[in-house]
Amino acid sequence: MLKKFIFIEKTSKYISISSYWVGRINLLNTQQTLIYLNPNVMSSDFGKAIKEKLNESDLISEDLFMFHFNDNEGLSSFNKNEEKKVMSVYGYKSAKAICKDALFVTVLVINNSIVIRSTHQDGLGTFGTARDRYGKAIEFTYPIDLSDEELGKAVMDAFEYSTSIYKKK
Numbered sequence: 785m786l787k788k789f790i791f792i793e794k795t796s797k798y799i800s801i802s803s804y805w806v807g808r809i810n811l812l813n814t815q816q817t818l819i820y821l822n823p824n825v826m827s828s829d830f831g832k833a834i835k836e837k838l839n840e841s842d843l844i845s846e847d848l849f850m851f852h853f854n855d856n857e858g859l860s861s862f863n864k865n866e867e868k869k870v871m872s873v874y875g876y877k878s879a880k881a882i883c884k885d886a887l888f889v890t891v892l893v894i895n896n897s898i899v900i901r902s903t904h905q906d907g908l909g910t911f912g913t914a915r916d917r918y919g920k921a922i923e924f925t926y927p928i929d930l931s932d933e934e935l936g937k938a939v940m941d942a943f944e945y946s947t948s949i950y951k952k953k
Contacts, residue, residue, distance in 0.1 A: 788841040788893035790834065794943055795885040797874040799823055801833055803840040807849030814852065814862040816840060820873075830936030834891060883908045887946040889939055898926045900938055902945035914947050
């Protein structure tokens with residue numbers, strides 16, 4: 785059973801980590817403060833930040849899910865504010881420029897294991913699971929008790945398998 789879900793974005797200028805609420809589908813936690821890190825962050829610091837966001841991710845009730853699912857204004861406002869912050873702090877000229885510089889990974893807690901999934905960006909702000917040449921999802925499963933350093937390294941390694949229509953490998 786899915787218990788935790790976070791989304792990690794890595795660009796040439798920053799890494800951001802966001803937590804999600806887990807309900808019928810995963811919803812971006814619009815009450816959070818995203819974590820921004822240097823892309824050359826030490827594995828142990830990266831792993832610690834990932835665990836912080838995993839701890840923040842939570843299963844939510846059906847009522848809370850429906851409230852946030854129907855709150856388009858809250859989600860839109862949250863996304864616009866984060867986008868403005870990234871453009872201001874990191875010098876991107878547009879949301880499109882951010883997307884073109886980014887790769888993404890998801891980290892989940894399922895059945896007491898950590899699952900790291902590489903993603904494929906197939907459009908501006910749209911993603912799917914990256915797949916190998918046989919069509920199998922590219923994901924890595926680890927014990928829940930990974931050290932901060934091991935977790936940070938495992939996620940960085942998973943970015944090597946993330947793809948985007950905007951980046952040539």
